[in-house]
Amino acid sequence: MPFDKTTATLLGKSIPQPDSLEKAVGETLFSDDIRLPGMLWGLALRSPFANARIRRLDVSKAKALPGVRAVLTARDIPGVNRRGNMPGNRDDQPVLVEDRTRAVGDPIALVAADSSETAKEAISAITVDYEQLAPVEDPLVSLEPDAPLVDEEGNVIGDLGYTRGDTEKGFSMASAIVEETYRTQFAEHAYLEPEAGVAWTDPGDVLHIRCGTQWVENFRHIARILGVSHNHVRIESPLVGGGFGGKIFMTIEPLLALLAKATGRPVRMALTREESILSSTKRHPYILRYKMGADADGRLTALLADLVGDVGAYSDASPVIAWYSIGFLGGHYRCKNVQVHSRFVLTNNPSGTAMRGVGSAQITFALEGTMDSLAEKLGMDPFEFRKRNHLSKGESLSTGQPLKNAVFFSETWEAADKALDRALLRNSEEIPKLSPKVLRARGHASNMTGYGRRHGHLSQAQVSVQFDGSAVVSVGVADIGSGQRLGCQQVAAEVLGLPMDKVTLSTSDSQLNPIAGMTAGSRTFLNAAGPVQRAAEPIAKALKEAAASLLEARIDDIILADGKAFVKGSPSVNVPHAQLVPAAAAAGTSLTQLGTLKIEEDLYPGEETAHNAGWLDYTFGGMAVEVAVDPQTGQVMLLGLGISHDVGTAVNPQIVVGQCEGGVVQGMGLALTEDCCVKRGKAEAHDFSTYLIPTSLDIPSIEVAILESGEGEGPFGARGIGEPPHNITPAAIASAVSRAIGVRVTSLPITPEMVLTALRTGEWPH
Amino acid sequence: MKTLSVQFKVNGEEVQAEMPTHITLLQALRELGYTEVKNGCEKGDCGSCTVLLDGLPVNSCLVLAVQATGREVTTVRGIGSLDNLHPLQKNFIEHGAIQCGFCTPGMLLSAKALLDENPSxxxxxxxxxxxxxxxxxTGYVKIVDAIMETTSEGSKAGKRRPRARKC
Structure with a gap:
């Protein structure tokens, strides 16, 4: 029975998150807030060098210290000394270094001790004799034939590409051609909660890990490391203090597991901010070369994109991100002649991983910059130029994947531009008096972001109704703050016709909950709330059948709302759920249902590129931003920003707006201030006084315009919105700054030094 | 290790403990079970560990526990509870100003200190x-909205920021 939106009671309501109450009063137990009796402190000794051979490692003095309960090295790992992380990668990352470090922060030894002081003392008592080797710092150097091998299997992780038509012919038809190279930086996720957690073994010999994660399915990797079967590892993620992609592929879980197993006692670990930034994964820096040509009418004739991604030291999630990137490189524009090539290359830098948009922020920045340059060269308005080239519903991406849902290109562009007008107007009193010398300009961008990645993901959820009519949702997905639990709760309540407080949640436990995959890729509303909807529907049907019989009406006329069933139009004559549930049970309906969402493996048979690089669907959006650049200091000030995305259906508008505002401000950091400044493989910016994320004083006036085409693959026609607002922001800011200074911005972050150099030389420095 | 006896009030309750002299107020509070005080950087960069010391906001990672002797510490649990929310807490919840919630305790206390000093x-x-x-x-927008709503001017028409706009 299709869901009838007209009788919905919770759809489109800005209901607050179920956990915000306990968060507001400080009752939430985050990863570092649990204390267990007899708990030990765990610490890791990490490599200070990006590339070094370990000649000798001596832990005997550390072991002899009173209060030290375990000192572990690679030799003590009972199972396989590999983290695994993402299925399909090279499986090249040891949990503890064997004889060679490949990155700063690689763990070499672990200590568990009675107190943090003793653990620190033990770490200092370990002696390591390093033979330092020259690190490979530049992916372009790493590509050279005689480059030192970062990994025995070779330095190139993915060499991918595809060709459509004939680009040479396409360029020969062009009346304007632009060729530009863009570069982006290492960016840190900078979740406010540093990595922390506890692990313990229960009397049934099941190892429990309570550590904030975006993916409870990591228990399989832990089991392999420990050499135990999967059922002996259980991950229970608390509410996560921010993730953004940095807590998907295990942080300290394997370290906690090894120490808890070795000591037989609960072990706690908590990273300092410095240790967190120095040892964690980052957003990949990209070097992107775009060459695009268009004819005199402003129609694209050829598109050539070449990408080199800096993988860092370990393959981690890079093989899949390489595929995602291939999918985005061709853009959302119509072009018959396309050639796309990408290489992901190992270096001794921090490992790249998923970060809000998996590569799309970097690509959108370069693609939209090149589109602006080409429009300029053609003497066309950038919007008009794009309007002639953007794909519409029913057309195919250059990967071969057809766009089956709405493409609100012009709609989002125009709505964003109007939103910017409102932002400037509303905040006029906050815009400081600008000197007449400032360079003021408006810039725009358009973007396409995938959601609902395939991988043959099978996502499941369970819904149970109780005799009093209340319900429990069980789903193995982690909540990282952006409303994952709320989405599941709101969907269940809507389908079952219950008030929100009559639906409780059990989530993020790898043994208690059906598995619904990772909280990543803007997928959770589709892949976790989707199965919840599927589980709730047969129950709702059974309740309606019971009501139809009691109220002597047709089942199609029964409405479930606010814990009652009634005939459409006559809410005063009703039957409460507490009466319907026992009736449905007596009629033989199971009160517990499993909902399954399987995204088909072969959406595009015969199209290898579309298959590997494609997403179930895409979210489209536009952004407009106005900047003021001070020509004397090079400082960029954002005066206002308008953002618009077609979210299909805004099931919870406040959550959508929150994702937009938060994504914009994070994107602003990527555009203007954030850079790990990696030198000799080490993040030189490894605290919040050097790695600068935006503060409340940096933010512009932001206006959000939500558009709803009604066409999305999530429950009630929703599209993913976690990542799109982020990945469009650097592109739009760069567009505005480029216009203000008259020089195309081709690298991030846009620092005052870069702006001043560009103003002085007329070229963007690299 | 040199220790000192420290004595201060947390949310109105007397606390007394023997502590190493170098322990920060953040470490002391978390050890004593006040885990609502969050540790985000231990360098005074992030503000997650903000508490009120005699009513004024401080980064508790930059204060030694002994410096709190004889003083009043307020954590987020001291300004409201599940069944008796402070208006700031209520507005943070209603405006969607809380996402992951890790910055929330410190953010609320900084906001409270401001409103105590300047209600509008x-x-x-x-x-x-x-x-x-x-x-x-959050990108701060909803946090500022929530605090604005709590000011004495907040409920007056015209000052309120429009809610989510659907076109």
Missing amino acids: PTRKEIREQISGNLCRC
Whole structure:
């Protein structure tokens, strides 16, 4: 029975998150807030060098210290000394270094001790004799034939590409051609909660890990490391203090597991901010070369994109991100002649991983910059130029994947531009008096972001109704703050016709909950709330059948709302759920249902590129931003920003707006201030006084315009919105700054030094 | 290890403990079970560990526990509870100003300190006040909205920021 939106009671309501109450009063137990009796402190000794051979490692003095309960090295790992992380990668990352470090922060030894002081003392008592080797710092150097091998299997992780038509012919038809190279930086996720957690073994010999994660399915990797079967590892993620992609592929879980197993006692670990930034994964820096040509009418004739991604030291999630990137490189524009090539290359830098948009922020920045340059060269308005080239519903991406849902290109562009007008107007009193010398300009961008990645993901959820009519949702997905639990709760309540407080949640436990995959890729509303909807529907049907019989009406006329069933139009004559549930049970309906969402493996048979690089669907959006650049200091000030995305259906508008505002401000950091400044493989910016994320004083006036085409693959026609607002922001800011200074911005972050150099030389420095 | 006896009040309750002299107020509070005080950087950069010391906001990672002797510490649990929310807490919840929630305790206390001092600040003054409290999720907009709503001017027409707009 299709869901009838007209009788919905919770759809489109800005209901607050179920956990915000306990968060507001400080009752939430985050990863570092649990204390267990007899708990030990765990610490890791990490490599200070990006590339070094370990000649000798001596832990005997550390072991002899009173209060030290375990000192572990690679030799003590009972199972396989590999983290695994993402299925399909090279499986090249040891949990503890064997004889060679490949990155700063690689763990070499672990200590568990009675107190943090003793653990620190033990770490200092370990002696390591390093033979330092020259690190490979530049992916372009790493590509050279005689480059030192970062990994025995070779330095190139993915060499991918595809060709459509004939680009040479396409360029020969062009009346304007632009060729530009863009570069982006290492960016840190900078979740406010540093990595922390506890692990313990229960009397049934099941190892429990309570550590904030975006993916409870990591228990399989832990089991392999420990050499135990999967059922002996259980991950229970608390509410996560921010993730953004940095807590998907295990942080300290394997370290906690090894120490808890070795000591037989609960072990706690908590990273300092410095240790967190120095040892964690980052957003990949990209070097992107775009060459695009268009004819005199402003129609694209050829598109050539070449990408080199800096993988860092370990393959981690890079093989899949390489595929995602291939999918985005061709853009959302119509072009018959396309050639796309990408290489992901190992270096001794921090490992790249998923970060809000998996590569799309970097690509959108370069693609939209090149589109602006080409429009300029053609003497066309950038919007008009794009309007002639953007794909519409029913057309195919250059990967071969057809766009089956709405493409609100012009709609989002125009709505964003109007939103910017409102932002400037509303905040006029906050815009400081600008000197007449400032360079003021408006810039725009358009973007396409995938959601609902395939991988043959099978996502499941369970819904149970109780005799009093209340319900429990069980789903193995982690909540990282952006409303994952709320989405599941709101969907269940809507389908079952219950008030929100009559639906409780059990989530993020790898043994208690059906598995619904990772909280990543803007997928959770589709892949976790989707199965919840599927589980709730047969129950709702059974309740309606019971009501139809009691109220002597047709089942199609029964409405479930606010814990009652009634005939459409006559809410005063009703039957409460507490009466319907026992009736449905007596009629033989199971009160517990499993909902399954399987995204088909072969959406595009015969199209290898579309298959590997494609997403179930895409979210489209536009952004407009106005900047003021001070020509004397090079400082960029954002005066206002308008953002618009077609979210299909805004099931919870406040959550959508929150994702937009938060994504914009994070994107602003990527555009203007954030850079790990990696030198000799080490993040030189490894605290919040050097790695600068935006503060409340940096933010512009932001206006959000939500558009709803009604066409999305999530429950009630929703599209993913976690990542799109982020990945469009650097592109739009760069567009505005480029216009203000008259020089195309081709690298991030846009620092005052870069702006001043560009103003002085007329070229963007690299 | 040199220790000292420290004695201070937390949310109105007397606390007494023997502590190493180098322990920060943040470490002491978390050891004593006040885990609502969050540890985000231990360098005074992020503001997650903000508490009120005699009513004024401090980064508790930059204060030694012994410096709190004889003084009053307020954590987020001291300003409201599940069944008796402070208006700031209520407005943070209703405005969607809480996402991951890790910055929330510190953010609320910085906001409270401002409103105690100035019941009708401008948006600019609010942004200045919370500029030492980093948030990575919300983009600050809804946090400023929630604080603005709590000001004495907040409920007056015209000052309120429009809610989510659907076109």
